[in-house]
Amino acid sequence: MHYVDSEVGRLQAVLLHRPGPELARLTPRNNDSLLFDGIPWVGRAQEEHDRFADQLRTRGVEVLYLTDLLTEVLQIEQAREELVDAVLADIRLGDTLRRRVRDHLGYLDPAGLTRVLTAGLAHDEMTPGSGLVYRMMDRRDFVVDPLPNLLFTRDSSFWVRDHAAVTSLAMSARRRETSITHAIYEHHPRFAGTETAYDPWLEPLEGGDVLLLSPGVLAVGVGERTTPAGAERLARAVFAAGLAHTVLAVPIAQERATMHLDTVCTMVDVDTVLMYPNVADDLVAYTLTEGDEGDPVVHGPDPFLVAAAKAMGVDRLRTIHTGLDVVTAEREQWDDGNNTLAIAPRVCVAYERNVETNAQLERAGIEVIRIAGSELGSGRGGPRCMSCPISREPLDPARAE
Template identity: 65%
Template sequence: MTRGADSEVGRLRTVMLHRPGPELGRLTPRNNDQLLFDGIPWLGRAQEEHDAFAQALRDRDVEVLYLVDLLVETLSDPEARASIIDGTTASLRLGDGLRDHLRRVMTDLAPDVLAHTLTAGLRNDEVKSFRSIVTSLLPREDFLIEPLPNLLFTRDSSVWLRGHVAVTSLAMPARARETQLTGLIYEHHPRFADVPRVHGAHLEHVEGGDVLLMAPGTIAVGVGERTTPAGFERFARQSLTDGLAHTVLAVPIAQERATMHLDTIVTMVDVDTVVMYPNMADTLRAHAVTLEGDQLVVAPERSFFTAAAEAMGIETLHQIDTGLDPVTAEREQWDDGNNTLAIGPRLAVAYERNVQTNARLEEHGIEVVAISGSELGSGRGGPRCMSCPMERD
């Protein structure tokens, strides 16, 4: 078995999750929009739902790793600690005096306490032993270090390819520090010491929710609000040059309220089958990008399904619609009806509330592992968003 993945549906062996923690409790009516949540989730219930999700994976022989556990282990390395403290306190809004104070305090924290500060953030009124012009003039409730409630969606900050891991670059300012933490883990944790890395948090924007491993050698990347054309270009060149793909599909995404990443529109449930938001099926297009010598060759735009099937070497890429009518499809799209996580071919995790979508999947022979997500879904993400597959058959 090769570490990493070259498809969306190979048997899942290892996955990284993030159990909702104190950072989710930092959401308020004042900051939830800025931190990209539609509402304020009930933390206790969100944790129960997430624990059930993790257990459903373990019950099917999937190794579950937790991001914060890996981070705490990583922070035992002095070099890793110094690097992340410098990066976290680099904000110009802190001022020199407060920045130096925070660096001194954070340097002396135990790894688990430091991990808590890095993920849950630090408010101005929580700084008790130091006052400066900055702390005096900033509102007491302002965060000096912003919380990271979107860590829940581990898919976005890294993508595992065949034998490689891509650390992504998140477009929204509220999420920028997530890739700093993920990148730190991959650079300093001994479990990943020998894994080659591609892309990086400092490069053009690419988000993991836009990257679909359609088949060995074929990667589809959504290009829109979160992944930029420049980000796609660099990611495609790296993937093709390193032999991680022979074709990378650029898939323009028309932005709607209920679409953000490519995996909010289409995900895979079998080697030749996707679950699809039908309201966009006829308009989803793709450019096939290949490499000739050192030049990227961009094919004319075609139907996504035609371009994908050709690149995958199959006759037809079958689709299962998420709803029988446009209204149902739109409603279940809002509830992440097609943001499924494949545990293996024809075996997928989905939110239980998407009754019609799940019924459609089962009609087509897909076994659905239904999980509760009433609180988890408030950040607009489903099982695929909440999981980073690290190893698949």
């Protein structure tokens, strides 16, 4: 059974994407538009990711790879058609090139199609032909864009109890990612019968902005990637399905360094958060609860830590700060020091480079599993960003039965 009701329940199964040929498509010419701050060394990124996955396995976590699930799903004709249609929906193609792309994809076996869906299709990888769009393309352009951000599986989906939420990604370079995630949840036998709490055609909402603070309480960052309308839509959905009783909408700065809520705050215990101190005192929350006729009732804003503790039914949240001074905190927040993945209460995975933040965690009694991230971090994402938990040991056993 797939079930997640918190950020910290013992992790049982997780969805990862091992970086592949899509990262080799990044160049100084396109890395900005594909949302990477650098050009990663692909081989080293794969080694770092393999060690990350191995650390999870040694703790008893089942690791599922997105490309394996995708290849299996592409053996199902309906799923294949849906995923090809998502590629062909690109308005840049025009009718002539669209027909050629459909023909090209039609000859590929599931493994070959998986590669194109993830790593893209370059201009020179197609048989030259007629058509204005193809002939006017630069030979370095892509007919089908690669998806290097698939590495960050947290953003395209998350789970609330036994429901999968397939998100609506805000940036054009990432929108096709959710067609893959949606097809996997819709068609793969492992997820048969799974109900959804969100769909990719709705208002912008990204998984990195959603924290499951406790059973029934969600925090949703609103900023660069998630809109107020997305947060409100999610609140309506989880209230209607009985998945939550409170949603906290948390405004965050619309900047690259703070693109998601989990870049400034993650949970490391049932009552403990790791927070970026430069925003901790200013972070506020609007509290949404279920109202009449489906319209959420909105209260606040109130200080985030106060509103969160009240919604969770605890006296206060313990706070661990990133780094020891303003400069160190800013450096380590940029290097995803706040973006930890809890695999059990008081046990988390973090990048080894964030020395002071990790020391702070350990002084507070949190076990830190350190992983390398010199190459993985070039897309601005840490262990939480790179993982989509699909099963955790419930903190609310009664609701899981």
